[in-house]
Amino acid sequence: MLSTSRxxxxxxxxxxxxxxxAFEEFSAKGYxxxxxxxxxxxxxxxxxxxxxxxxxxxxxxxxxxxxxxRHAFEELEIFVQTFSGTAEELVxxxxxxxxxxxxxNSKARLMLRLLIAxxxxxxxxxDVYLREVVxxxxxxxxxxxxxxxxxxxxxxxxxxxxPQVLVGPAVLAVVWTLIVGERQPxxxxxxxxxxxxxxxxxxxxxxxxxxCSTEIFLSAREKQ
Amino acid sequence: MLSTSRxxxxxxxxxxxxxxxAFEEFSAKGYxxxxxxxxxxxxxxxxxxxxxxxxxxxxxxxxxxxxxxRHAFEELEIFVQTFSGTAEELVxxxxxxxxxxxxxNSKARLMLRLLIAxxxxxxxxxDVYLREVVxxxxxxxxxxxxxxxxxxxxxxxxxxxxPQVLVGPAVLAVVWTLIVGERQPxxxxxxxxxxxxxxxxxxxxxxxxxxCSTEIFLSAREKQ
Amino acid sequence: MLSTSRxxxxxxxxxxxxxxxAFEEFSAKGYxxxxxxxxxxxxxxxxxxxxxxxxxxxxxxxxxxxxxxRHAFEELEIFVQTFSGTAEELVxxxxxxxxxxxxxNSKARLMLRLLIAxxxxxxxxxDVYLREVVxxxxxxxxxxxxxxxxxxxxxxxxxxxxPQVLVGPAVLAVVWTLIVGERQPxxxxxxxxxxxxxxxxxxxxxxxxxxCSTEIFLSAREKQ
Amino acid sequence: MLSTSRxxxxxxxxxxxxxxxAFEEFSAKGYxxxxxxxxxxxxxxxxxxxxxxxxxxxxxxxxxxxxxxRHAFEELEIFVQTFSGTAEELVxxxxxxxxxxxxxNSKARLMLRLLIAxxxxxxxxxDVYLREVVxxxxxxxxxxxxxxxxxxxxxxxxxxxxPQVLVGPAVLAVVWTLIVGERQPxxxxxxxxxxxxxxxxxxxxxxxxxxCSTEIFLSAREKQ
DNA sequence: CATGAATGAGATTTCATTCAT
DNA sequence: CATGAATGAAATCTCATTCAT
Numbered sequence: 001m002l003s004t005s006r007x008x009x010x011x012x013x014x015x016x017x018x019x020x021x022a023f024e025e026f027s028a029k030g031y032x033x034x035x036x037x038x039x040x041x042x043x044x045x046x047x048x049x050x051x052x053x054x055x056x057x058x059x060x061x062x063x064x065x066x067x068x069x070r071h072a073f074e075e076l077e078i079f080v081q082t083f084s085g086t087a088e089e090l091v092x093x094x095x096x097x098x099x100x101x102x103x104x105n106s107k108a109r110l111m112l113r114l115l116i117a118x119x120x121x122x123x124x125x126x127d128v129y130l131r132e133v134v135x136x137x138x139x140x141x142x143x144x145x146x147x148x149x150x151x152x153x154x155x156x157x158x159x160x161x162x163p164q165v166l167v168g169p170a171v172l173a174v175v176w177t178l179i180v181g182e183r184q185p186x187x188x189x190x191x192x193x194x195x196x197x198x199x200x201x202x203x204x205x206x207x208x209x210x211x212c213s214t215e216i217f218l219s220a221r222e223k224q
Numbered sequence: 225m226l227s228t229s230r231x232x233x234x235x236x237x238x239x240x241x242x243x244x245x246a247f248e249e250f251s252a253k254g255y256x257x258x259x260x261x262x263x264x265x266x267x268x269x270x271x272x273x274x275x276x277x278x279x280x281x282x283x284x285x286x287x288x289x290x291x292x293x294r295h296a297f298e299e300l301e302i303f304v305q306t307f308s309g310t311a312e313e314l315v316x317x318x319x320x321x322x323x324x325x326x327x328x329n330s331k332a333r334l335m336l337r338l339l340i341a342x343x344x345x346x347x348x349x350x351d352v353y354l355r356e357v358v359x360x361x362x363x364x365x366x367x368x369x370x371x372x373x374x375x376x377x378x379x380x381x382x383x384x385x386x387p388q389v390l391v392g393p394a395v396l397a398v399v400w401t402l403i404v405g406e407r408q409p410x411x412x413x414x415x416x417x418x419x420x421x422x423x424x425x426x427x428x429x430x431x432x433x434x435x436c437s438t439e440i441f442l443s444a445r446e447k448q
Numbered sequence: 449m450l451s452t453s454r455x456x457x458x459x460x461x462x463x464x465x466x467x468x469x470a471f472e473e474f475s476a477k478g479y480x481x482x483x484x485x486x487x488x489x490x491x492x493x494x495x496x497x498x499x500x501x502x503x504x505x506x507x508x509x510x511x512x513x514x515x516x517x518r519h520a521f522e523e524l525e526i527f528v529q530t531f532s533g534t535a536e537e538l539v540x541x542x543x544x545x546x547x548x549x550x551x552x553n554s555k556a557r558l559m560l561r562l563l564i565a566x567x568x569x570x571x572x573x574x575d576v577y578l579r580e581v582v583x584x585x586x587x588x589x590x591x592x593x594x595x596x597x598x599x600x601x602x603x604x605x606x607x608x609x610x611p612q613v614l615v616g617p618a619v620l621a622v623v624w625t626l627i628v629g630e631r632q633p634x635x636x637x638x639x640x641x642x643x644x645x646x647x648x649x650x651x652x653x654x655x656x657x658x659x660c661s662t663e664i665f666l667s668a669r670e671k672q
Numbered sequence: 673m674l675s676t677s678r679x680x681x682x683x684x685x686x687x688x689x690x691x692x693x694a695f696e697e698f699s700a701k702g703y704x705x706x707x708x709x710x711x712x713x714x715x716x717x718x719x720x721x722x723x724x725x726x727x728x729x730x731x732x733x734x735x736x737x738x739x740x741x742r743h744a745f746e747e748l749e750i751f752v753q754t755f756s757g758t759a760e761e762l763v764x765x766x767x768x769x770x771x772x773x774x775x776x777n778s779k780a781r782l783m784l785r786l787l788i789a790x791x792x793x794x795x796x797x798x799d800v801y802l803r804e805v806v807x808x809x810x811x812x813x814x815x816x817x818x819x820x821x822x823x824x825x826x827x828x829x830x831x832x833x834x835p836q837v838l839v840g841p842a843v844l845a846v847v848w849t850l851i852v853g854e855r856q857p858x859x860x861x862x863x864x865x866x867x868x869x870x871x872x873x874x875x876x877x878x879x880x881x882x883x884c885s886t887e888i889f890l891s892a893r894e895k896q
Numbered sequence: 897c898a899t900g901a902a903t904g905a906g907a908t909t910t911c912a913t914t915c916a917t
Numbered sequence: 918c919a920t921g922a923a924t925g926a927a928a929t930c931t932c933a934t935t936c937a938t
Contacts, residue, residue, distance in 0.1 A: 014918095029360045030341060032256030036912065046920045048914080057912065060375040111236075112399075117254060117341030119403045130404045157425070162410075164400070168393030175395055176334075176388070180354045194386040201381075202426035239899090260929065270903045275930065462922090478789060480704030484908070494924045505905080530713075554916070560847075565702060565789030567851045578852045584790045603872070610858075610866040612848070616841030623784075623843055624836070628802045642834040649829070650874030708933065716902095718899045720935080729933065 015053050017043045022064045027110035031061055031118050058122070065125050068111045073136040080147075081141045087148030088200055094144060095170065095199065099192050103173045113178050138164055147204060155205035166203075169195040238371065239277050241267045251334035255285055255342050282346070287351050289319045292335045296358040304364045304371075311372030312424055318368060319423070323416050326395045337402050362388055372427060379429035390427075393419040463501050465491045470512045476560035479509055479566050506570070513573050516559045521584040528588045528595075535596030536648055542592060543618065543647065547640050551621045561626050586612055601651035614651075617643040652666060687725050689715045694736045703733055703790050730794070737797050740783045745808040749859050752812045752819075759820030760872055766816060767842065767871070771864050775845045776838035810836055820875060827877035838875075841867040 021043035025034045036057060054060040058071045076094070083090045102108045119158035120124045148154030159165060169191075176186055244269035249258045260281055264271045278284035300318070307314045326332045344349045365387035372378030383389060393415075400410055469491035473482045484505055488495045502508035524542070531538045550556045567574045589611030596602030607613060617639075624634055693715035697706045708729060712719040726732040734808070755762045774780045812837035820826030831837060831870045841863075846856055 003289070005305050024378075030254065030256060032254060033912090045444050047912090048921065049919055051913070052918065112267050113340055114400055116337055116399060121254075121381055123406075126404050130407055134400075134404055134408070151319075156417040157393060158421050165393040165415070165418050167430070168396035168419070169389040171399055172388055172392035172394070174393040175340060175399065178340055180350050180358055182347075183350060183354055184358070190382070191386050191389070194382040194389050195392070198389050198426035200426075202422035202424075202430070204425070260925090271929090272904065273902055273930080276901065281929070466758070478702065478704060478793075479791075480702060483906090495908090496925065497923055499909070502920065561788055564785055564847060564850055569702075571854075574852050574855060578855055582848075582852055582856070606862070606866040606869050609865050612844060613841040613866050613870050614861070616844035616867070617837040618840070618845055620836055620840035620846040623788060623847065624806075626788055628798050628806055630795075631798060631802055632806070639834050639837070640828070642830040642837050643840070646828050646837050646870070646874035648874075650870035650872075652873070707931090719933090720900065721898055723898065723934070 003157070014043075014049070016087075017062070018045070018050055018053055019064055019067055022060050022070070023107075023110075026061060026064060027114055031114070031121070036059075036060075061118075061124055062125060065111065065114060065122075066128055068107075069115075069125075069128050069132050072138065073133050076140040077136055077143065080143045087144065087151055087153040089206075090147065091166075091199060091203070092146055092196060094140070095167075095192065095196060098167065098170050099173075099188060103170050103177070103192075104188055109174050109177055112174055137167070141166055144204065149205075152205055154203040157203070159203065166199050169198065238269070238273070242269070242274055242277055243288055243291055246284050247292070247331075247334075247357060250288060251338055252448070255281075255338070255345070258282075258285075285342075286346060286349060289335065289338060289346075290352055292331070293339075293349075293352050293356050297357055297364065300364040301360055301367065304367050309377055311368065311377040312428075314368055314371065315390075315427070316420060316422060317389075317421060320365070321399075321418065322391065323395050323412060327394050327401070327416075328412055333398050333401055336398055362392070365390055369427065374430075377430060378427040381427070383427065390423050393422065462493070462497070463574055464559065465647070466493070466501055467512055467515055470508050471555075471558075474509060474512060475562055479505075479562070479569070482509075484508075509566075510570060510573060513562060513570075513574055516555070517563075517573075517576050517580050521581050521588065524588040525584055525591065528591050535592065535601040536601055536652075539597065539614075539647060539651070540644060541642055542588070543615075543640065546615065546618050546622075547636060548590055550626070551618050551640075552636055557622050560622055568636070585615070589614055593651065600653060602651040603604055605651070607651065614647050617646065686715075686717070686721070690717070690722055691730070691736055691739055692727055694732050695740070695779075695782075697734060698733060698877065699779075699786055703729075703793075705785070708732075723736055733790070734794055735794060737783065737786060737794075738800055739789075741800050741804050742827075745805050746813065748812040748828075749815065752815050753793060759816065759823055759825040759839055760811055760876075762816055763838075763875070764868060765865065766812070767839075767868060768844050770839065771845075773862060775842050775849070775864075776860055781846050784846055805857075807838070817875065824877060826875040829875070831875065838871050841870065 017056050018039065022034075022039045024042055025039045029035075029038075034057075036050055039060075043050075044104055050060065054063060076097075079097075080090065080094065083093070085093075102112075115125065115129060119129070123163060142160065145160045145163055145166075149156055149160070172190060173186055173191055173195075176184075246258075246263045248266055249263045253259075253262075258281075260274055263284075264274055267274075274284065296346060300321075303321075304314065304318065307317070309317075309397050318324065324407055325334075339349065339353060343353070366384065369378060369384045369390075373380055373384070395409055397410055397412060397419075400408075459584045470487045472481075472490055473487045476482075477486075482505075484498055485495050487508075488498055491498075498508065502511060523630065524545075527544065531541070533541075551558075551600060563573065567577070590608065593602060593614075595609055597604055597608065621634055621636060621639055621643075622662065624632075690711065694706075694711045694844065697711045698716055700706075701710075706729075708722055709719050711732075712722055715722075720759055722732065726735060748769075751769075752766065753764065755765070757765075774784075787801060791801070814832065817826060817832045817835055817838075821828055821832070845860065845863055847869075848856075
């Protein structure tokens with residue numbers, strides 16, 4: 001019994017050990033150029049051992065990404081729904097979490113690079129990502145906007161139909177970091193403040209800003 | 225004479241023919257998995273012919289991306305500087321161009337995917353991209369914001385320090401399209417309107433929206 | 449334990465098996481025209497296996513020649529120094545060994561062909577050859593001559609400054625065999641006698657000869 | 673007429689131009705690694721032009737070597753037969769010519785390297801070499817020895833059966849230069865003197881030397 | 897005659913995958 | 918379970934040779 005349990009533990013350990021090593025290798029070299037021998041070396045095991053846990057390179061790769069994707073935003077929705085402050089404060093907190101968890105997190109950035117680079121070759125990944133991350137994420141952002149509208153902090157706008165625009169600047173920050181980050185680093189804290197200012201001003205209801213006669217005129221022009 | 229000219233034409237044609245075929249292949253398979261034999265086949269030529277025009281696979285790849293990157297935004301700055309309408313109108317037009325030229329343009333999207341996927345392996349590409357696209361693009365966006373502030377259409381804000389946040393949602397649209405676009409397409413026209421609304425509201429000066437006593441106080445605090 | 453030892457043995461075997469096959473192939477075709485696939489076939493293994501033991505073609509080639517060169521003449525010097533007969537007898541024995549080991553040894557001849565053909569492209573080989581073969585060989589020949597002079601069997605002469613002239617005819621025999629040996633074979637035993645006669649007469653001191661009645665008798669006996 | 677003749681001249685010129693360029697290339701790289709494009713470049717012509725003069729690479733190579741081999745020693749026989757000095761003087765002159773024309777002549781050395789390296793793959797070359805060089809060369813050396821014996825300058829010996837032994841040291845000098853010449857150059861003038869001393873002493877008749885009583889004793893030891 | 901662009905066979909090298917131990 | 922030697926398909930790149938101009 002004990003030995004079996006130990007074995008299972010060891011196996012689980014091995015399994016994750018391999019996944020971790022594989023993530024390092026894949027994110028350093030990309031899917032095609034990653035060498036399973038190097039994965040094995042990073043994991044401190046022999047090449048053949050990988051095949052005891054994963055049928056082949058593709059399934060290892062998909063397991064790596066699935067492991068990273070899963071549960072990414074499952075708490076976000078709950079967080080939004082149970083938050084008890086103002087909508088504005090909620091936006092601040094939600095975006096701050098995004099920066100901490102994703103934009104400033106190099107592992108998350110590398111995962112996103114792999115996803116962008118390879119998802120069209122591994123359609124299952126896009127499915128998982130859509131279901132686990134994009135769907136919940138958009139839903140949470142939509143809830144957030146609706147709460148703000150309900151509390152009259154935010155105005156009604158077309159933004160509610162595409163809540164993801166609010167996260168756009170964070171995505172740009174990730175892509176920026178991936179492409180030119182080494183040559184032209186972003187000051188992410190100050191960047192996030194600019195992002196927040198744009199989003200909060202962009203969402204805020206007219207009533208929050210004081211009515212003025214020209215306002216009507218302007219917003220009319222704006223619509224046209 | 226005619227034969228010379230024909231030859232030169234043919235040569236130029238071949239060169240570009242290969243670049244076009246290579247772009248197709250690289251953006252379909254990524255750098256590592258692209259096969260030069262398939263590039264040749266797409267171009268309707270023999271394998272060896274590629275090597276008459278490009279020393280090796282890497283240089284072909286870099287030539288492909290350089291060709292796509294170069295001059296991408298060189299006119300944007302001029303467009304912004306010579307535009308004679310309101311700043312708001314300018315923002316609308318600039319973003320509309322981004323959507324037409326980049327977000328809705330599948331070639332541009334694929335180029336961006338290659339850049340994200342491979343730029344860390346080909347640092348020269350990041351250099352070119354920074355110099356030719358990112359730099360001019362950010363500069364143009366900064367000019368745009370400053371014009372709006374000068375004309376009092378936009379308020380002063382931290383956004384001016386990071387003009388790229390304005391384009392963030394467009395980048396998200398590109399990444400979205402690349403990863404889950406096939407399963408969950410974005411209605412880009414309506415998405416763009418949401419983007420515009422966020423940006424215009426986010427930039428617009430307080431004075432444009434009606435003064436109110438708390439507003440001034442708050443925006444003062446916010447700026448500090 | 450047994451399996452380890454078997455494995456190590458097998459590995460050593462493989463290594464040498466490849467070297468042997470490679471020598472066959474290289475000496476049949478020369479460096480450039482030798483095909484690693486054919487080396488593998490001669491060794492009865494797969495193409496890729498070679499790369500488990502040798503990084504690339506060049507290093508395999510150099511390993512082949514280094515293996516043949518090493519220790520070629522290391523015992524010669526000792527043999528010369530510890531020989532207790534006359535200098536003339538020593539010359540006879542040394543040259544006889546050369547013929548047995550080199551001139552009549554087709555493996556040695558082929559090695560020499562490779563060395564002549566390729567050494568200018570692989571300078572390290574020339575270094576090894578100089579250090580392992582040429583240096584010790586010349587030193588041994590020099591010792592040999594000096595012994596003869598010391599014992600007054602040989603006269604002092606310019607030959608001592610270039611002891612390698614004594615071996616020249618053997619080198620000619622090798623080259624002859626390599627180029628026209630198939631069409632015009634040399635009778636190496638009788639050729640060696642001619643060589644010996646030239647060398648012994650060439651070295652012998654004037655005082656050692658002297659026309660005397662027995663001379664005719666002796667030289668007649670000598671011929672037989 | 674004139675144009676035809678000019679053309680033919682041009683063609684002959686081209687022909688030799690190509691041969692010269694090809695020799696440079698072949699002797700620098702060996703047969704297999706020589707590139708016809710580089711031959712063309714050395715000759716200042718286009719790659720295709722070579723094929724107007726030579727059917728293919730192999731025939732070009734053979735033509736190069738045939739051109740170098742032909743007539744190499746055809747005058748030697750005549751020189752020996754018509755020489756009117758002593759046999760010893762003749763030996764000196766013949767060997768001096770060998771050093772000047774062959775050993776010290778880098779073109780000749782390179783040709784010999786090609787011959788050694790490639791002749792087994794191009795049997796026709798060995799034929800030509802045997803007929804044009806080796807045959808006449810050996811014949812001339814034999815004549816030379818016979819003249820010396822006839823004039824009692826040289827004694828009868830087994831050397832006459834293998835006259836090529838006399839040239840051996842020169843062959844060694846060539847091989848030495850080809851393999852280790854760059855690292856350990858030979859002083860060819862002094863080397864040749866050693867060679868001459870060996871050969872002249874080796875050939876010289878007993879009567880030419882000096883009587884000594886110990887001869888009997890020594891030659892007895894010699895046999896043991 | 898001369899050119900040089902184009903071809904495609906062929907060589908080296910890599911690496912995912914298998915399997916005997 | 919774990920190993921790592923062995924395999925061989927596949928990819929890059931070269932270059933002798935052809936041929937339209």
